[in-house]
Amino acid sequence: MIVAKVLKRTGILLLLVLVLINFALFNYGRQLLEPVDYNLTQTDKLVEIEPNTSINRIGKMLYQKGLIRSPFIFRIYLRVKDLSTGVQAGHYKLNSGMSTPEIIDKLVRGETADYTITVFEGARVEQIADLLAREGVDRDKFLGLARHKKLDFLPERDDVKYNLEGFLYPNTYRIPYGSSERDVIRIMVNEFKRQVNFLEEQIEDSDYDLYEIVTIASLIEGERKVASEEPLIASVIYNRLEIGMRLQLDATVQYSLPEHKSRLLYRDLEVDSPYNTYKISDLPPGPINNPSLSAMRSALNPAETDYLYYVATTGGYHEFTRTYQEHLEVQRGLNN
Known part of the structure; x- marks a missing residue:
């Protein structure tokens, strides 16, 4: 009888200990999901996630950049939420004032970062190349494409300085980080076509x-x-x-x-x-x-x-x- 009582008390004690341990672990895990820094004015860091990068590698990279508290908890959270295959490649602006769930939400939704560039009216191709070079675009590649690229709505020219001069529409653009020189050109030429579309009849006349x-x-x-x-x-x-x-x-x-x-x-x-x-x-x-x-x-x-x-x-x-x-x-x- 005495043994039974002791066992019963021991069992209750063990159960209590387990509950306390689980609570402590849960609490600790929750803390590890919180922002590294609660200062909401932290400067954004540009993070590139390449295609087919494993969540292990992503977690380590975010930890090394001081953006998350624990790469292990980062991986566990993704698996528990069944999001392990949901992270999208791209460039992201993240900061240490964001919690791990907030960062994961951005990565899964594919909220990639972009930069703003304003091409002023009358800008020349070389001036546009200078603006883009400040954002990491390869100036020489851009100029090479601008010089030789043929446009489907224009006759081929070999007597001009730049084939694309005149057709990179002056406007303010939001361009995703990581866009190639060809991508940027396509964005600007498409804007040119969109803007002058309603002038088509006048041009024909x-x-x-x-x-x-x-x-x-x-x-x-x-x-x-x-x-x-x-x-x-x-x-x-x-x-x-x-x-x-x-x-x-x-x-x-x-x-x-x-x-x-x-x-x-x-x-x-x-x-x-x-x-x-x-x-x-x-x-x-x-x-x-x-x-x-x-x-x-x-x-x-x-x-x-x-x-x-x-x-x-x-x-x-x-x-x-x-x-x-x-x-x-x-x-x-x-x-x-």
């Missing part, structure tokens, strides 16, 4: 094809400082083309030079280039930048004028004139 319209738009974009003058600059370009007069646009000289100059010299106007409209008698072989939709509209809808000249005045504005004599008088007035 024009005397110029899409490539020429984009080229003219790039000239307008390169010359204007004030958007309201775009239709006037367009009228000068068309008026000169109609009478076979050289365009003589400084923006084309800048594109011909190896480096941008804040001020052109007379000798710069003699640069030997198919883009230099001081020396050629027609449009340059292709666009000199990536123009805005506004410049495209102006290329299709120029103002009706008989202007042949313009000269920069103040505040980015221009004075437009009909004759060379008027043009010289405006220049003299500005110099006095």
Whole structure:
């Protein structure tokens, strides 16, 4: 009887001990799921998870980066939740203020990180390459593709500096980290097609094809400082083309030079280039930048004028004139 009582008490004691141990383990395990640092202003860390990476390796990497408390608990949590095969490859922005379940949720949902890049109106291919290089895109690969890649909606060209000049639409983009140079180009060209889609009928009714319209738009974009003058600059370009007069646009000289100059010299106007409209008698072989939709509209809808000249005045504005004599008088007035 006494033995039975002792055994019974021992059994209860053991059960109590087991309950306490389980509670302690549960509590400890729960603590290991909590954030490494409760400071919610922690800087994000960019983490790359390559395809087919094991959860063991992912757990170790996150632990080494100080993002989780325990790689073992990370693996256990995934298995208990039946998420072991749910982690998606990609680049993620994570920080030590996130709990392990929050991190896992992001990895399973595939909430990959991206970066923002703003391609300004009139940006040249090389300037876009510089912007992308800051985000890890290979500048030389990007320029190589921009130079040689053929577009399905355009004829092949071998006389231009960059085949894609003019067709990387200026806009603000959110690009997933890890995107290849080809991926980035596809995003920008697709945006170009989407933006100019509604201009298709106007282009078909024009005397110029899409490539020429984009080229003219790039000239307008390169010359204007004030958007309201775009239709006037367009009228000068068309008026000169109609009478076979050289365009003589400084923006084309800048594109011909190896480096941008804040001020052109007379000798710069003699640069030997198919883009230099001081020396050629027609449009340059292709666009000199990536123009805005506004410049495209102006290329299709120029103002009706008989202007042949313009000269920069103040505040980015221009004075437009009909004759060379008027043009010289405006220049003299500005110099006095």
